[in-house]
Amino acid sequence: MKQWVVLCLLCMLGVTTASADDAQFVTPLKPGSVLRGHFTQERSLQGFQAPLKSEGSFVVAEGKGVIWKVERPFATTTVITPAGLVQNAQGTETLRLPASRIPFIAKLYDMLSGTMTGELSGLKQQFDVKTAGTAGDWSLQLTPKSDQTESSDPQNMPIRQLDIAGGQYVTSVDIQRQNGDRDLLTFTDQAIDAAALSADEQALLTGAKSE
Amino acid sequence: MRRLLAAGWLIVLILLAVHLVWRVMTGVNFSTDFLALLPREADTPLMERINKDVTDHFARRMVLLVGDRDPAKARAAAREIGDRLDQSNLLTVTSNAYGGERLKQLGALYFPYRRNLLSDQDRNLLLAGRGEDVARNALAQIYGFAAVADSRLIASDPFLLLQSYLTHLPVPLSRLSLQDGFLTTQDNGVTWILLGGTIKGAPFALDFQKQLFAVLDPAIAQLQQQSPDLQVRRLGAVFFAAAGSQIALQETSTLGTLSTIGSALLLLLVFRRLAPLWQNLLVIGIGAGAALSLSMLLFEQLHVAVLLFGVSLIGIAVDYGMYYYSCLFDPALSDPRQRLRSISAGIGLGYITTVLGYAVLILAPFPGLRQVAIFSLIGLSAAFISVVLWFPILDRNAPLRHGHMLLQAATVPWDFWERPLWRRWRYGLITGFALIGLVGLWRLQADDDVRHLQSLSGDILQQQADIQRIIGTVNSNQFMLVQGDNDEEALQREEALAPILAQQIKDHNLTGYQTVAAFLPSTKRQRENRALISEKLEQPYLAQQRQQLGLPAQSADQDAPADDALSLQQALSADPANQPLPFLRELVLSPGLHLVPLDGLNDPAALRAAVAGIPGVHVIDPTGDYTALFGKYRHRAIWLIGLSIALMMVVLIWRYGWQGAVRVKAPSVTAIIGATACIGLLGQGFTFFHVMALILVQSIGVDYAVFCAECAHDKRPITMLGIWLSALCTILSFGLLAFSQVTAVHAFGLTMLVGIVFAFLLAPLAGGAKVKRRLGSAGPAC
Numbered sequence: 001m002k003q004w005v006v007l008c009l010l011c012m013l014g015v016t017t018a019s020a021d022d023a024q025f026v027t028p029l030k031p032g033s034v035l036r037g038h039f040t041q042e043r044s045l046q047g048f049q050a051p052l053k054s055e056g057s058f059v060v061a062e063g064k065g066v067i068w069k070v071e072r073p074f075a076t077t078t079v080i081t082p083a084g085l086v087q088n089a090q091g092t093e094t095l096r097l098p099a100s101r102i103p104f105i106a107k108l109y110d111m112l113s114g115t116m117t118g119e120l121s122g123l124k125q126q127f128d129v130k131t132a133g134t135a136g137d138w139s140l141q142l143t144p145k146s147d148q149t150e151s152s153d154p155q156n157m158p159i160r161q162l163d164i165a166g167g168q169y170v171t172s173v174d175i176q177r178q179n180g181d182r183d184l185l186t187f188t189d190q191a192i193d194a195a196a197l198s199a200d201e202q203a204l205l206t207g208a209k210s211e
Numbered sequence: 212m213r214r215l216l217a218a219g220w221l222i223v224l225i226l227l228a229v230h231l232v233w234r235v236m237t238g239v240n241f242s243t244d245f246l247a248l249l250p251r252e253a254d255t256p257l258m259e260r261i262n263k264d265v266t267d268h269f270a271r272r273m274v275l276l277v278g279d280r281d282p283a284k285a286r287a288a289a290r291e292i293g294d295r296l297d298q299s300n301l302l303t304v305t306s307n308a309y310g311g312e313r314l315k316q317l318g319a320l321y322f323p324y325r326r327n328l329l330s331d332q333d334r335n336l337l338l339a340g341r342g343e344d345v346a347r348n349a350l351a352q353i354y355g356f357a358a359v360a361d362s363r364l365i366a367s368d369p370f371l372l373l374q375s376y377l378t379h380l381p382v383p384l385s386r387l388s389l390q391d392g393f394l395t396t397q398d399n400g401v402t403w404i405l406l407g408g409t410i411k412g413a414p415f416a417l418d419f420q421k422q423l424f425a426v427l428d429p430a431i432a433q434l435q436q437q438s439p440d441l442q443v444r445r446l447g448a449v450f451f452a453a454a455g456s457q458i459a460l461q462e463t464s465t466l467g468t469l470s471t472i473g474s475a476l477l478l479l480l481v482f483r484r485l486a487p488l489w490q491n492l493l494v495i496g497i498g499a500g501a502a503l504s505l506s507m508l509l510f511e512q513l514h515v516a517v518l519l520f521g522v523s524l525i526g527i528a529v530d531y532g533m534y535y536y537s538c539l540f541d542p543a544l545s546d547p548r549q550r551l552r553s554i555s556a557g558i559g560l561g562y563i564t565t566v567l568g569y570a571v572l573i574l575a576p577f578p579g580l581r582q583v584a585i586f587s588l589i590g591l592s593a594a595f596i597s598v599v600l601w602f603p604i605l606d607r608n609a610p611l612r613h614g615h616m617l618l619q620a621a622t623v624p625w626d627f628w629e630r631p632l633w634r635r636w637r638y639g640l641i642t643g644f645a646l647i648g649l650v651g652l653w654r655l656q657a658d659d660d661v662r663h664l665q666s667l668s669g670d671i672l673q674q675q676a677d678i679q680r681i682i683g684t685v686n687s688n689q690f691m692l693v694q695g696d697n698d699e700e701a702l703q704r705e706e707a708l709a710p711i712l713a714q715q716i717k718d719h720n721l722t723g724y725q726t727v728a729a730f731l732p733s734t735k736r737q738r739e740n741r742a743l744i745s746e747k748l749e750q751p752y753l754a755q756q757r758q759q760l761g762l763p764a765q766s767a768d769q770d771a772p773a774d775d776a777l778s779l780q781q782a783l784s785a786d787p788a789n790q791p792l793p794f795l796r797e798l799v800l801s802p803g804l805h806l807v808p809l810d811g812l813n814d815p816a817a818l819r820a821a822v823a824g825i826p827g828v829h830v831i832d833p834t835g836d837y838t839a840l841f842g843k844y845r846h847r848a849i850w851l852i853g854l855s856i857a858l859m860m861v862v863l864i865w866r867y868g869w870q871g872a873v874r875v876k877a878p879s880v881t882a883i884i885g886a887t888a889c890i891g892l893l894g895q896g897f898t899f900f901h902v903m904a905l906i907l908v909q910s911i912g913v914d915y916a917v918f919c920a921e922c923a924h925d926k927r928p929i930t931m932l933g934i935w936l937s938a939l940c941t942i943l944s945f946g947l948l949a950f951s952q953v954t955a956v957h958a959f960g961l962t963m964l965v966g967i968v969f970a971f972l973l974a975p976l977a978g979g980a981k982v983k984r985r986l987g988s989a990g991p992a993c
Contacts, residue, residue, distance in 0.1 A: 041354075043353075043354075045361070045362035045365065046362040046363070047362055047363075047366055047762070047763070048362060048365075048366075048760060048761045048762055049761035049762070049763070050761045052353060052354055052760065052761070054354040054355070068355070070351075070354055070355055073354065074347075074350070074351075074354075076351040076354065076355045078355050087351060087352070087355060089347055089348065089350075089351035089355075090347070092344065094347070094348040094351050094352070095348070095351075095352065095378075097378070177361065179361060179362065179363065180362075181361050181362050
């Protein structure tokens with residue numbers, strides 16, 4: 001669960017990589033503006049015959065939330081707002097998590113799937129951050145600090161390495177886990193759209209709030 | 212003879228004083244639990260015991276929220292406060308926190324049984340034969356944005372059933388997460404840390420409250436000096452009780468002081484002498500002291516409310532002395548014995564009727580009110596005896612000559628009722644009051660809700676509201692008990708309850724609940740789930756699902772699911788220090804008896820009706836039970852008023868005959884009706900405490916009427932002056948209670964205030980009653 005928070009923030013070109021040094025590469029989104037783009041996600045899971053590929057589009061509305069639309073292999077829409085997370089598949093709601101339950105669920109996912117633990121602001125306490133490139137073409141490499149990997153239990157730090165690259169926008173996020181699983185996200189066709197959200201998008205974002 | 216009696220009385224009082232001093236020296240223990248003033252009732256002794264145990268347990272819970280904008284400071288403060296509480300040994304810190312360790316244990320407990328566990332959503336889909344939806348939901352999550360399940364998990368549970376079950380577990384305090392070992396949440400930029408525990412003492416015991424606050428308050432104050440931003444919110448019966456007893460004790464001293472100073476000033480101004488003042492104070496002191504001393508002998512533990520009423524006792528005890536000293540203004544009575552004789556019939560009858568009025572309170576089946584009744588009777592009797600035996604000895608005064616104006620002024624009410632000049636005004640006033648009174652009576656509404664009686668300061672309610680907002684729940688004292696022959700039956704009954712409770716939440720009659728079965732389905736339910744998963748999900752869709760995900764046809768052996776059912780014993784027998792479900796221990800009271808705490812229940816009756824079909828389920832609503840009791844006893848108290856009127860009428864008819872008795876009783880009865888109408892006009896809910904005050908109004912009202920009836924025509928000014936002084940003193944003590952913040956005390960005081968004014972103004976109407984029979988040797992007064 002923390003993962004989507006991380007991605008969410010990264011997508012928002014957040015300064016959330018925890019350091020002002022790293023933030024020089026990225027321009028924060030202005031309030032009220034909307035970032036649109038296309039993504040592909042490739043999940044390489046240990047013991048699976050082929051990577052699980054999905055692709056679709058996303059909308060980041062600063063201050064309102066994120067809409068993540070998987071178009072292939074089948075349509076799934078995930079809407080994340082401050083009120084929580086709602087997932088729809090083929091017109092049926094498949095998951096609804098109010099924000100109030102997210103701390104527990106976040107912990108649950110830490111246990112279940114072992115994403116990163118600890119506060120986002122504490123990233124640097126857990127990771128060594130290497131930066132490279134220029135403002136137009138930069139990359140960040142996050143590796144767990146040595147005392148984290150020496151920890152007897154890999155559950156506590158399931159991430160082996162995190163690579164983030166981008167120019168004006170984040171273009172790719174590569175998450176490698178201790179157990180060999182790997183998620184690769186690439187973002188393309190990104191543009192800041194000054195126009196307001198469409199009525200459908202607006203409805204999705206507000207619909208996620210009401211319960 | 213008289214001197215001998217007076218000396219004997221002195222010895223009795225000295226003994227009582229010695230006892231009192233000894234008790235104070237050895238430590239007085241006052242109870243402050245207002246609900247302890249009420250009797251507890253329940254269906255069966257077993258249920259009563261459980262009810263009491265659970266209620267006591269709930270009452271011992273305590274929550275502190277420590278907040279600061281700086282998370283590090285919040286953690287430091289929480290650590291400091293937690294350490295000090297820990298060292299104080301006043302509190303057992305409980306933690307239902309879900310950190311890494313406990314979650315791992317939770318996973319370890321459930322994982323082997325993943326084919327027995329279904330979330331409600333998945334179960335309902337499978338029951339409806341929509342297995343493909345379950346499969347599709349899992350795929351949506353695996354491919355979707357919140358793609359968090361890792362390869363091992365997906366391989367062993369391709370439908371993500373366990374993930375779904377865990378996600379929907381109603382874990383308490385799920386809004387908080389564990390950070391650096393503290394249950395933490397953020398609200399408006401403030402980091403809040405929860406410290407919870409069970410106090411080791413009784414929440415209503417004053418000395419325990421003192422000990423707790425002696426640790427807590429300095430710790431918080433010190434930390435706030437270091438970080439002015441630091442905030443602490445408190446919740447728990449102990450804080451409510453402390454606020455209540457603080458108000459009560461504070462008021463006892465402020466209202467008591469005001470009443471004493473007011474009465475003293477009044478006496479000094481009227482008599483221009485110290486003797487009436489100090490002798491009356493002496494009488495009051497004797498009354499209160501004797502009452503306290505004897506009550507401590509009679510009762511194990513005195514309630515702080517009894518003390519509060521003890522203050523009020525002053526108002527009545529002073530009546531006799533006041534009436535006696537008003538005789539100083541009579542030039543015809545130069546000798547103390549003459550003075551006593553002139554009032555003995557009045558105060559004698561007054562004493563008897565008041566005793567009857569108070570004695571009726573003993574019939575009220577409330578332990579605290581019995582204490583109050585007996586406390587008052589003792590104090591009243593001691594004061595009465597002191598006046599009769601000592602005043603003639605202590606009184607060295609010659610008749611006073613400065614009272615012309617006072618006496619004239621005192622007779623105004625009497626004149627008002629008798630002078631033809633006021634005839635029109637009288638009828639106008641009576642009609643007006645009658646009309647307003649009718650409106651008041653018409654508007655009168657009973658209100659027995661015990662919650663309205665808790666006069667909680669806005670501050671403590673605000674703290675409760677804050678905590679509710681931040682952590683999403685507050686401890687409520689409502690719960691259900693689910694009984695079965697064994698745990699399995701109890702679990703099955705809870706499973707039968709679940710849809711009903713879900714409907715209650717939908718209907719906004721409930722905000723939440725906890726059952727053991729939500730964490731540990733019955734064996735029967737686990738078998739059903741296993742069959743459902745096998746028939747409706749795995750047989751039709753497993754191969755397809757694995758193919759879609761690109762999984763090999765067989766899963767690894769190491770994660771093979773268990774064949775048997777997960778049992779409650781398994782969950783409970785885990786190492787107590789590392790319980791994956793620590794709160795289950797609190798929910799399982801004994802084998803087959805489970806607790807179901809309820810959150811935000813609005814209408815217990817509706818819930819009771821809804822669950823009536825399931826055997827072994829009891830809805831327990833202590834607050835509601837007390838409300839019902841208050842209603843019951845309000846009715847009973849109204850009957851007690853009728854009873855005391857009847858008892859008094861027997862005495863009055865004996866003395867004055869039928870007609871005279873009606874004349875003497877009419878003013879106090881009118882006062883009761885007038886005060887009741889006034890409560891209605893003010894829009895206050897008519898409570899048990901109003902009714903209790905009415906009982907006193909009529910006792911005192913009868914006193915005044917009797918003084919008037921016993922009084923010869925030429926002594927009227929003297930008598931009226933005595934009644935004036937009595938009424939003023941009564942208002943100064945009882946009437947002041949109307950300013951109390953304790954709702955019950957306020958209700959009592961207000962009723963007294965209005966009732967006494969009416970009783971005083973109407974008392975001269977009794978003047979027309981003729982004495983038919985005499986009291987022993989005492990002649991008709993004056």
